[in-house]
Amino acid sequence: MTDKNPDKGFVALLGWSLNAIEAVDRFDRRYVVVAPPWAEDYCRQNDIPFVPWDFDRLNERSHELALTLEDMGVDVAIPIFEETVEWAGAVNAVLLKNPRLLGQAMLFRDKSLMKRRAQLGGIRVGVFEEAHDRGDVIRFLKRVNQTLLKLDGDPNDPIHFKAFDKSGTAGHRVIRTPEDVDNIPDEEFPALLESHLDGWEFAVEAWIKNGKIEFLNISEYVTLGYSVFVPATPELEAHRERITEEIEKLIEVFDIDFGFIHPEYFLTSDNKLYFGEVAYRPPGFNALELIERAYGFNGYQGLVLAFDPKTTQEELDAFFPKEVVDAKGHAGCFGVYPRRRVVSRLQVPEETANHPYFEFHELSDPREQKVAKRSAFGTHWGLAYFFGDNAHDLRDLLKRQEELDYYV
Known part of the structure; x- marks a missing residue:
């Protein structure tokens, strides 16, 4: 374990990730891992500071977790997975004396609320609606295709069916026909329905401190659900200035002061940027590991700097490299x-x-x-x-x- 600096923040990692734990163990911040009870033996054997917690339990007990961490002297909680975002919001509302953080976390966890908030803030989104049963999906599929002036016999434009609160492509279906709708299990409702956007799909990873972007990576999808690489091609990086402006708009609309966001966007053939969704946690497909391979800095340690209220601007400037030009290659x-x-x-x-x-x-x-x-x-x-x-x-x-x- 690296020597810890008592003048810096004490962080709690919510969720079990060996990559995150090993990275933070090598860093200069004190930390504790909050994870399910099955991780306790491993933590004890490896001298990992640990608080057992069952995240599947109802959120009413988040106050109990917050008080436990507060008594330990923890300054801030960092969500490692989608399922711990709401918990982190609830805990940080107590630790940072900011009740607004719970409501913000709930926005990040509900794709429908998230899109409405973005739309209210003037961010361009596609057509979307909530579905409570298969009938809602059929009606949305028909309405979208009638609007596109499809004739009988023309193939339908697809629509997207997404779970409200799952990460990445989990619970994401592409619906083209009524037969596709029949294959949706009952337990996947309610869900979000979206119109299909043709275009270049990409993601952003942004580390934020005091409402300001400290580092912004653009991850280019080759095929959604299959492949991604960083930094993006020069053709996509050419839009970096516009993309940065969109992220700044997102920070303002969602009132983000600190932390890390992972939004997804579409760049359409007529050069318009559409917001897809945003997550307040590390992305899947080991994107932080890809960024480390390309740039040399550890994204989990960057997370700690972005969340820790005791981080200085000098630390941030020394830690993050310059986007694109400092990359050693593409990962x-x-x-x-x-x-x-x-x-x-x-x-x-x-x-x-x-x-x-x-x-x-x-x-x-x-x-x-x-x-x-x-x-x-x-x-x-x-x-x-x-x-x-x-x-x-x-x-x-x-x-x-x-x-x-x-x-x-």
Whole structure:
């Protein structure tokens, strides 16, 4: 454990992430991990400061957690996962004597409320509506396509069905036909419905202190749910100034003073930027690890600086590099999902293994031979990582992986 500075903040990490814990353990801030009871033995064996907590329990007990952390001298709570964002808001409302933080966290957790808040603030969003049953989905699909002047027999423009409070592509379905609607399980309602936006989809990772952006990364999606890389291609980075203005608008509309946000946007063919959604926690697909590979700084340590009320501007200036120009190269990853219905072993494709941009993978041999049918966007079986000098070559390489079999 690195020596800790008693003059700096004491932070609580809400959620279990070994990458986050190892990063903060190497940093100069005191910390405690708040995670489910099953992590207790591991923490004891590895001298990790630990408070057991069941995040599945009702939120009424958040005050109890806040008082426990306050008694320990904790200054701020940092959400590591989507499911702990609301808890962090409730705890920080007590620790930082700012009741508004709970309401803000609830906005970040509800995609429908989030879009309404963005719209009220003058941020451009697509058409959206809440769905409480399959009938609502059918009506929305029909209305959207009538508005687009579709004739009988024309293929429908798709709509998107998203869980209110899940992260990334979890609970995200693309709906084109009434048959697609029949496949939605009852337990996925209520949900958010959105019109489809054609365009360039990308994400942003922004570390914020005192309402100001300290570092802004643009992550370019090759295929949503499959692949992403950082920094983006020069063609997308050319829009950085406009994107930064949109993030500043988001900070103002959502009244964000500190922390980290991960919004998603569409850049349409007529050059308009549409807001998709925003999360107040680290992104999936190990984006912080990709940023570290490209830039050299640890994103979880950056999170601590952005949340800690005792962080100085001098620390921030020394910690964060200059966007794009300080990147050592482009880092990307591909989420592997078996393309065959029956598989027996892992076999990294020869052309991938021999490519100079391929670095390593986190895949293991299949536990079952039969591959479950992919529901919605499904869950990948692990990630393969790539790094290289040329953004276009990396983009094409990540796209190529979709046609290759990692499991045979």
